Amino acid sequence: MPAPDLALLTEAARGAGRIALRYWKQSPHVWEKPGQGPVTEADLAVNDYLRGLLRPARPDYGWLSEEDADGPERLGAERVFILDPIDGTRAFIAGEETFAHSLAVAERGRVVAGVVYLPALDRLYTATAHGPALKDGQPIAASHRAGIDGATLLTTHPNLAPEHWPGGVPEVKRSFRASLAYRLCLVAEGRHDGMLTLRDAWEWDIAAGSLIASRAGAVVTDRLNGGLQFNTAHPQARGVIAAAPGLHGALIGRLGLGA
Numbered sequence: 001m002p003a004p005d006l007a008l009l010t011e012a013a014r015g016a017g018r019i020a021l022r023y024w025k026q027s028p029h030v031w032e033k034p035g036q037g038p039v040t041e042a043d044l045a046v047n048d049y050l051r052g053l054l055r056p057a058r059p060d061y062g063w064l065s066e067e068d069a070d071g072p073e074r075l076g077a078e079r080v081f082i083l084d085p086i087d088g089t090r091a092f093i094a095g096e097e098t099f100a101h102s103l104a105v106a107e108r109g110r111v112v113a114g115v116v117y118l119p120a121l122d123r124l125y126t127a128t129a130h131g132p133a134l135k136d137g138q139p140i141a142a143s144h145r146a147g148i149d150g151a152t153l154l155t156t157h158p159n160l161a162p163e164h165w166p167g168g169v170p171e172v173k174r175s176f177r178a179s180l181a182y183r184l185c186l187v188a189e190g191r192h193d194g195m196l197t198l199r200d201a202w203e204w205d206i207a208a209g210s211l212i213a214s215r216a217g218a219v220v221t222d223r224l225n226g227g228l229q230f231n232t233a234h235p236q237a238r239g240v241i242a243a244a245p246g247l248h249g250a251l252i253g254r255l256g257l258g259a
Contacts, residue, residue, distance in 0.1 A: 005058075005079075005113040006128050009103045012053050016046045016101040017119025020086060024120060025095045036066075038089050043067055046085035046101065054081055061105070064235055066204045072233075079107045080231045084204040087116075088179030097121050102181035104207035106230040114208030116181045125185040125212050133188050133216035140189040142218035146246025148172070148254065153243075154183040154195035164198055167254035180240070184209025187242045188216035194243025196251065198223050203235040210240065219248040225257050 023042035030040050047067035055063060062074030064082045074080050081103070086092055088099035097120035104114040112129040125140075127133040133140050145151055153172040162169055175192070177183050183195040184206065207230055214220045222228060223239030241251055 005105045006115070006126060008054065008057055009105065009113055009115040010117075010124070010126060012050055013101045013103050013115045013117035013124070014119075015053065016050060016085065016103075017117055017122075019046050019049050020092070020099070020101070021119050024092060024099075028093075030093055038093060039067070040086070040089060040093060042092065043086045043089060050083060050085060050103070062231065064204060064231065066202065070235070074231060075233060077231075079105055079112075082106055082111075082203050082207040082230060082235075084181065084202075087181045087205055088177070091178035096178070098177050098179055098182055100179045100181045100185075102179075102204060102208045104211065104230075106207060109229045109231060111207050111211040111230055114211040116185050116208050116212060118182065125188065125209075127212040127215040129211065129215075131215065133212045135185075135189055140216050142188055142213065142216045143190045143193040143244040143247070145193040145244045146250070148247060148250040151193040151243075151247055152191075154186060154192050155197065159196060159198050165254050166256035170251065170254055180205040181209040184213045184220070184240075184242055187218050188213040190216075194218075194241070194247050194251065196223070196239070196241040196243075198239045200236040200238060201240050203230050203232070203237065206237060206240050210242065213242045217244070218242045219245050221248070221252075223255070225252050 028040040062077030062080030084102040087102045092099040101117045116125040149171040186192045210220045220242040
């Protein structure tokens with residue numbers, strides 16, 4: 001009997017980590033992808049490993065990876081792998097510990113299994129659609145914060161520009177991590193009250209982390225307060241907001257969309 005999807009993703013993530021760490025802090029070859037930022041030889045090596053493990057294990061699943069050419073075939077698949085071989089490539093290049101492998105399975109537009117693994121920290125976040133969010137096998141829970149002022153928010157400076165906030169720029173304690181997947185996991189474990197990115201987000205960056213955050217009790221939507229859909233023809237979401245329920249509503253209100 002094949003292993004459940006979560007077990008398969010976990011095996012794949014740990015194997016990806018072993019490969020990535022061979023290149024980490026070793027001055028890997030780096031180049032720019034047009035309009036998408038840097039990529040390294042490690043990204044491609046990890047992607048090759050994941051493709052070689054996952055596709056034969058689930059030959060009927062579709063495939064959406066940041067490091068592979070996209071095609072329409074996945075749109076007809078009931079289930080699809082959605083993955084970023086290395087999320088936070090800039091952190092990886094800089095020798096920082098906060099890069100991650102983001103691996104998910106989506107079924108009919110919804111993520112049903114997700115794994116985010118930070119190999120430099122040996123930190124593993126997992127969730128399934130009907131199970132708890134876990135960090136290294138232990139349940140985690142999002143913050144219960146409702147008030148917006150003083151909340152800890154993972155975001156970039158441009159996201160707090162006044163033009164985005166007709167209800168007033170929130171007085172938050174801002175911090176940042178390069179990996180979107182890791183930002184979502186930090187919200188899931190309650191280390192930060194929320195995260196947001198108002199620019200469009202690629203599905204492979206957010207699929208696994210969005211499930212983990214929501215199963216931990218956070219509310220996760222796009223910037224327009226709409227639900228996230230995956231395996232779409234153009235695989236980008238309209239930004240992401242993930243936060244404790246009360247805080248999420250407050251952020252949406254400040255963005256002028258109503259609570």
